[in-house]
Amino acid sequence: MASSDGVPDSRAIPDSAATHEFEQAYLDGVYGRLDELRDHTRDRLAAIRRAGATGSHQNRSERDAFATLYEDRLAQLNAVEERLVFGRLDLNSGERRYVGRLGLSDPEHVPMLTDWRAPAARAFYQATAATPGDVVLRRHLQTKDRTVVGIEDDVLDLDAVGDTDVVLSGEGALLAALNAQRTGRMGDIVATIQAEQDAVIRSGLDGVLIVEGGPGTGKTAVALHRAAFLLYAHRERIERSGVLLVGPSRVFLRYIEKVLPSLGETGVVATTIADLIPGIEATGTEEPHIAELKGRAVWSRILTSAIKARQRVLPEQDLMVGSVRLRLLPDDIREAQERARRSRAPHNVARVTFVRHMLSALVRQYAEKVPGVGDDDRADIIEDLRSSRDVRVALNLCWMPLTATGLLEDLYAKPHRLAEVAGRLTAAERSALRRDRGTPWTPSDVPLLDELADRIGEDDEAERARARTEASHRESEVAYAREMLAQSGHGDGMVDAEMVADRFAGSGPRLSTAERAMADRAWTYGHIVVDEAQELSAMAWRALLRRNPTRSMTVVGDVSQTSSLAGASSWEAMLDRPLRGRHRTATLTVNYRTPADVMSTARRMMQAVDPAHPPTPVTSAREVPDAVVVTSTDSLVEGLVAVVRQERERADGGRLAVIVPTGLREEVAQAVGVGGAVNLTDQVVVLDPGASKGLEFDVVVLAEPSQILADAGRPGDLYVAMTRPTQRLHVVHAEPLPPGIEASST
Numbered sequence: 122m123a124s125s126d127g128v129p130d131s132r133a134i135p136d137s138a139a140t141h142e143f144e145q146a147y148l149d150g151v152y153g154r155l156d157e158l159r160d161h162t163r164d165r166l167a168a169i170r171r172a173g174a175t176g177s178h179q180n181r182s183e184r185d186a187f188a189t190l191y192e193d194r195l196a197q198l199n200a201v202e203e204r205l206v207f208g209r210l211d212l213n214s215g216e217r218r219y220v221g222r223l224g225l226s227d228p229e230h231v232p233m234l235t236d237w238r239a240p241a242a243r244a245f246y247q248a249t250a251a252t253p254g255d256v257v258l259r260r261h262l263q264t265k266d267r268t269v270v271g272i273e274d275d276v277l278d279l280d281a282v283g284d285t286d287v288v289l290s291g292e293g294a295l296l297a298a299l300n301a302q303r304t305g306r307m308g309d310i311v312a313t314i315q316a317e318q319d320a321v322i323r324s325g326l327d328g329v330l331i332v333e334g335g336p337g338t339g340k341t342a343v344a345l346h347r348a349a350f351l352l353y354a355h356r357e358r359i360e361r362s363g364v365l366l367v368g369p370s371r372v373f374l375r376y377i378e379k380v381l382p383s384l385g386e387t388g389v390v391a392t393t394i395a396d397l398i399p400g401i402e403a404t405g406t407e408e409p410h411i412a413e414l415k416g417r418a419v420w421s422r423i424l425t426s427a428i429k430a431r432q433r434v435l436p437e438q439d440l441m442v443g444s445v446r447l448r449l450l451p452d453d454i455r456e457a458q459e460r461a462r463r464s465r466a467p468h469n470v471a472r473v474t475f476v477r478h479m480l481s482a483l484v485r486q487y488a489e490k491v492p493g494v495g496d497d498d499r500a501d502i503i504e505d506l507r508s509s510r511d512v513r514v515a516l517n518l519c520w521m522p523l524t525a526t527g528l529l530e531d532l533y534a535k536p537h538r539l540a541e542v543a544g545r546l547t548a549a550e551r552s553a554l555r556r557d558r559g560t561p562w563t564p565s566d567v568p569l570l571d572e573l574a575d576r577i578g579e580d581d582e583a584e585r586a587r588a589r590t591e592a593s594h595r596e597s598e599v600a601y602a603r604e605m606l607a608q609s610g611h612g613d614g615m616v617d618a619e620m621v622a623d624r625f626a627g628s629g630p631r632l633s634t635a636e637r638a639m640a641d642r643a644w645t646y647g648h649i650v651v652d653e654a655q656e657l658s659a660m661a662w663r664a665l666l667r668r669n670p671t672r673s674m675t676v677v678g679d680v681s682q683t684s685s686l687a688g689a690s691s692w693e694a695m696l697d698r699p700l701r702g703r704h705r706t707a708t709l710t711v712n713y714r715t716p717a718d719v720m721s722t723a724r725r726m727m728q729a730v731d732p733a734h735p736p737t738p739v740t741s742a743r744e745v746p747d748a749v750v751v752t753s754t755d756s757l758v759e760g761l762v763a764v765v766r767q768e769r770e771r772a773d774g775g776r777l778a779v780i781v782p783t784g785l786r787e788e789v790a791q792a793v794g795v796g797g798a799v800n801l802t803d804q805v806v807v808l809d810p811g812a813s814k815g816l817e818f819d820v821v822v823l824a825e826p827s828q829i830l831a832d833a834g835r836p837g838d839l840y841v842a843m844t845r846p847t848q849r850l851h852v853v854h855a856e857p858l859p860p861g862i863e864a865s866s867t
C-alpha cells in the first residue's frame with residue numbers, strides 16, 4: 122500500500138554486513154570502470170596533444186576537434202564522481218539493474234550501470250507497492266567518497282522476495298537529503314526523485330507543460346532534471362537549437378548553476394528576462410506600478426502603431442535632383458508603402474522595398490522631364506537620386522530607418538509621441554512613463570525592446586547571405602566528420618558528427634550551440650524552461666514565445682507566490698490567450714522543504730490576508746520541532762542583531778537568511794555585519810523578499826512581516842519569504858503582526 126504522500130511503504134529489516142560487502146564490491150567494480158574510462162580518455166587526449174601543432178591545416182583542426190571532445194568527455198566523467206551509483210532494481214525475471222548518474226558498460230559491453238534517464242531506469246522512480254510492475258525490490262544506496270554508507274529497500278512484492286539478507290527501510294534517503302544542512306547551492310535529486318516528480322520530468326517534449334505546485338514541491342528541481350532528461354531523450358531534436366532556462370534573478374541562477382553540470386549537461390543557456398537581449402544592460406529600477414504598466418499586452422499594439430507612425434505620407438512637394446525639379450506625389454508614396462507592407466518584412470527590411478518603388482517612380486518622372494534619357498541611363502539616374510539631399514530627406518521622413526532603443530527612448534522622452542500611439546493608456550499612465558533619454562533601461566523595458574527589435578528588424582540581407590554560405594559549408598563539415606568518425610574508430614557513442622563539426626574551424630575554435638544562442642537575440646530554442654513563471658508579464662511571455670516557435674516549453678511556478686504586479690494571478694488569465702488554450706498541466710503536491718508548522722503558518726497568513734485566493738494546496742513532508750519562533754522587540758534592528766547572533770550559533774554552520782523589507786536591507790546588512798553583495802555560500806545573507814524567490818536556507822529570520830506585506834501589492838512576497846527555511850522560521854517584529862502569524866507565536 123502506498124502512503125498518502127506517494128512514498129511507498131516499506132519494511133525495514135536489519136542491515137547486514139554481507140549486504141554491505143556485496144554492494145561495496147559492486148560499487149568498486151563500477152568505479153573501477155569509471156577510472157578505466159577516464160584513463161582511456163586522458164590517454165587519447167595526451168596522444169592528440171603530443172602530436173602538437175604539426176601537419177596540414179586540416180589535420181590540426183581535426184586534432185583540435187578531438188581534443189575538445191575528449192576534454193568535454195573527461196569533464197563529464199569527473200562530474201559523476203559523487204554518488205555515481207544510487208539505486209538497484211530487482212525484477213521478477215531475476216534481472217538486476219543498477220541505476221546511476223550515467224550509463225556504463227564493461228569492456229564486453231555488458232551493462233553495469235543504467236543512466237537514470239534511460240527508459241530502463243523509469244521503474245526506479247515510478248514503481249509503488251500498489252503498482253510494482255515487474256519490480257520486486259528497489260534498493261537505495263547511499264554512498265560517500267566511493268563507500269556505501271547506507272542501504273535501504275522498498276520491497277514492492279513481499280511474496281517475491283526470498284529470505285535473503287535484504288535491508289529494508291522507508292524514506293531514509295529522501296529524509297536524509299531533506300534534513301541535510303544547506304550549502305547555498307542547489308544540488309541534484311536524481312537519487313530520490315519521487316513518482317509525481319518523475320512523471321513530470323519524463324513527460325513528452327512537445328507542447329507546453331505547466332507545472333504548478335506550492336512552495337518547496339520541487340518545481341525548480343524537477344524543471345532542471347527535466348531539461349537534462351529532454352536533452353538525453355531527444356538530443357537529436359533539441360541539441361542544435363538548444364534549451365533556454367529562464368529564472369527570476371541572477372542570484373537565483375547562481376543558486377542553481379551546479380545542478381545541470383552535475384547531471385552531465387553544460388549546454389543549457391540560463392538567463393533572466395532582464396538579460397534576454399545581448400548588449401542591453403537593464404540596470405535601472407522603477408516603481409512596481411510602472412513595471413506593471415510596461416508589462417501589459419496592449420504594448421504590442423502601441424509599439425506597432427509607434428513604428429507605423431514613422432511611415433508617413435508627406436504632402437506633395439518639389440524635390441531637386443541636381444538642376445532637375447521632380448514632384449513628390451502622395452499617391453506614389455502610398456503605393457510604395459503598400460507594397461512594402463505587403464512584403465510582411467520588419468520595418469527596416471521592408472524599407473528596402475519602399476525605397477526601390479519610390480526610386481522607380483522618381484526615375485520615371487525624371488525620364489519624362491529630361492528629353493533623350495533612355496533605359497541605359499537608369500543606373501546613373503538612380504545614383505543622382507540617391508545623392509540628392511531632398512530625395513534622401515523625403516524618403517527618410519516617409520519611412521524612417523529605426524532602432525529599437527531609439528524608438529522606445531523617444532516614446533518615453535516625448536509625451537506627444539506617446540500620446541499619438543498610446544491612446545489605450547490614460548494620461549496619468551502616460552505621464553508616469555515619462556523619462557529622459559539616456560536613463561538606464563529597466564528589466565520591464567527589455568520585452569518592449571525585444572518586440573521592437575523583432576518588428577523593426579535589420580537590413581540583414583548581407584548577414585543572411587553569409588549565414589546561407591555558412592550553413593552549406595557546415596553541411597559538408599558534418600558529412601566529413603561523420604566519415605572521419607567511422608574511419609578513426611572514434612565513433613563510440615561519446616561524440617557525434619555534429620559535435621565534431623562544431624569543433625572544426627576554418628579559423629579558431631567554433632562556438633558551441635549555447636554560445637551562439639546567447640549572442641543572438643533572434644535565436645529560437647528547441648525547448649524553453651521557465652522557472653518562477655508566475656512573475657512574467659504578458660510582454661515577457663511574448664518575448665519567450667517568439668524564441669520558441671515550436672511551442673515546446675516547461676513552465677513552472679505557483680500563482681500564490683506572485684509578487685510582480687505584472688505577473689499572473691491565474692495561469693488561465695496569463696496563458697490561455699497566447700497559447701490559445703493549448704497546454705497541459707501537472708501538479709506537485711508535497712512540500713519537501715518547509716517544516717509542517719512553518720507551512721501552516723504561511724498558509725494561515727495567506728488565507729487571512731487574501732481569502733479570495735487560497736494558496737495552492739500542499740502537504741509538508743516533514744515535521745520539525747520548534748520550527749516557528751516569534752520574537753517581539755521595541756527596536757527592530759537591535760532585535761534582529763540579537764536574534765541573528767543567537768540563530769547563527771544554533772545553526773552550527775548552517776545557512777541563514779535575514780529577509781527584510783526592501784527599504785531596510787542596507788541598514789540591516791550593516792548592523793549584522795554582512796557585505797553589500799549577496800553571496801549565497803556565506804553563512805548569513807540579508808535579502809529583500811523579492812531576492813529570496815526560489816532560494817532556501819536552513820533558517821530564515823524574517824523582519825517586520827507587516828511591512829513586507831504593506832510594501833508589496835500582493836501577499837506573494839511575504840508568503841515566499843516565510844516558506845524559504847528548511848528548519849526554522851524566526852519572525853522578529855516591532856509592529857503588529859499580520860493576521861495568521863500571531864496565532865503560532867511561542
Ligand SMILES: Nc1ncnc2c1ncn2[C@@H]1O[C@H](COP(=O)(O)OP(=O)(O)OP(=O)(O)O)[C@@H](O)[C@H]1O
Binds near residue numbers: 313314334337682
Ligand atoms: N525528490 C526529492 N528528493 C530530495 N530533495 C528534494 C526532492 N524534491 C525536492 N527536493 C528538495 O526540496 C527543496 C525544494 O525544492 P525546489 O526549490 O525545487 O522547490 P520549488 O517548488 O521550486 O520551491 P519554491 O516554489 O518555493 O521556490 C530543494 O532543496 C530540493 O532539492
